[in-house]
Amino acid sequence: MSDLITERTPLVIAAEINMIKEQTEKVVLNNAVEVGRRLKEAKEMLQHGEWLKWLEESVSYTERTAQRFLLVFDAYGDQQPAALNAGAQTQRLPNMTYSQALILLGVPEEEREQFIAEMDIENMSVRELQKAVKDREQAFQDREQAFQDRDQALQEKADLLKALDGEKGKNTQLTKERDTLKTMAGDLQKSKQALEQDVEKKQLECDKLKEKTSYKSVQRMSDSLTVAYNKVAANKITFLYENMDKAFKELAYEMTKFASIDADVHAAYKKMVNDFLIKAMQERMGG
Structure with a gap:
């Protein structure tokens, strides 16, 4: 009989305590679902503004505590039937x-069952x-980031291709304009x-014309100057002659x-004039 009794050691005691804790927390989970179920039922019955007062006076819960029970019920309430005695429930919870x-509330509802x-x-x-939940969230974020990076890369590629098509069109137009130029x-x-x-x-024609025109012009100008000079000289002689004739007549x-x-x-002046x-x-007229 004594051979069947396990020796009591700190390790054995710790294992027993952890088992009791686990069993207790499982019972707590079932009870938390039922508490959440009833909190939701009561909240739907209360008038607007009565909820927080009812929590404090009737069940001594803070709003945060009640909210946690409601979240547990919303997440796991449909996995067990309602029962007044949680110990008598048909266990269908994980x-x-x-x-x-x-902790599993951090996993989206649509993915929670698969994750479990x-x-x-x-x-x-x-x-x-x-x-595990944190790694799953990080993996999800990495995947979302990868999708965003992919979408951005695809969009940038599409924009680049569009820009390249535009540049090709511009180059074609520039080539045409260059050829035209x-x-x-x-x-x-x-x-x-x-x-x-x-x-x-x-x-050349102008130079030839200038040569011809200049020669003729100079010749005509020379002839005109000669005629003009002769006229001036004749007029001067006429003027001097007329003055001399007048002076001689007066003398x-x-x-x-x-x-x-x-x-x-008189005779002396006459001789002087004649001489x-x-x-x-x-002397002046050449004899």
């Missing part, structure tokens, strides 16, 4: 503790489950050469008058 149930099925929750500690430049070069040749030809008149006054002086005229004719 084999997990109340703490594990709270994939995890060995019964043999997982609270810390291990927390890590080349053609225009060639035509302009030909026109320029033709104009330069025409200008050179006109310049002859005065000498005639003076002859009756003083014949000797002057003869000498002037000989």
Whole structure:
């Protein structure tokens, strides 16, 4: 009989305590679902504004505590039938503790059942489950980020292809414009050469015309100047002759008058005038 009794050691005692804790938390989970069920029922009966007062006065719950029970019921209430005595319930809840149930609230409802099925929750500690939920959330975020990166990459690729198509269109248009400009430049070069040749030809013709025109103009100008000079000279001679004739007539008149006054002086001036005229004719008019 004594051989069947297991030796009491701290390890054995710790294992017993942990088993009792686990069983207790499972009972707590069932009871928490039922408490949440009844809290929801009461809340639907109460008037607006009576809920918090009823919690405090009737069941000594804070709003936060009541909200946690309601969340547990919403998550797991449809997995067990309503019963006044939780111990008499047909157990259909997953084999997990109340703490594990709270942790699993962090998994979306539509994914929670699959997550529970994939995890060995019964043999997982609270810390291990927390890590698994956190890793699942991180994996979900990484996947969502990957999807966003993929969508962004696809959008950027589409935008790039669109931009490339636009650039191709621009390049095609620029190529056409470049070819058109080349053609225009060639035509302009030909026109320029033709104009330069025409200008050179006109310049030669102009130079020849200038040579002819200048010679004739100079000749005509020379002839005109000669005629004008001759006219001026003739006019000058006429003017001098007329003045000399007038002066000679006045001199002859005065000498005639003076002859009756003083014949000797008259004779002397007459001789002087005659000598002057003869000498002037000989020296200035070539004899």
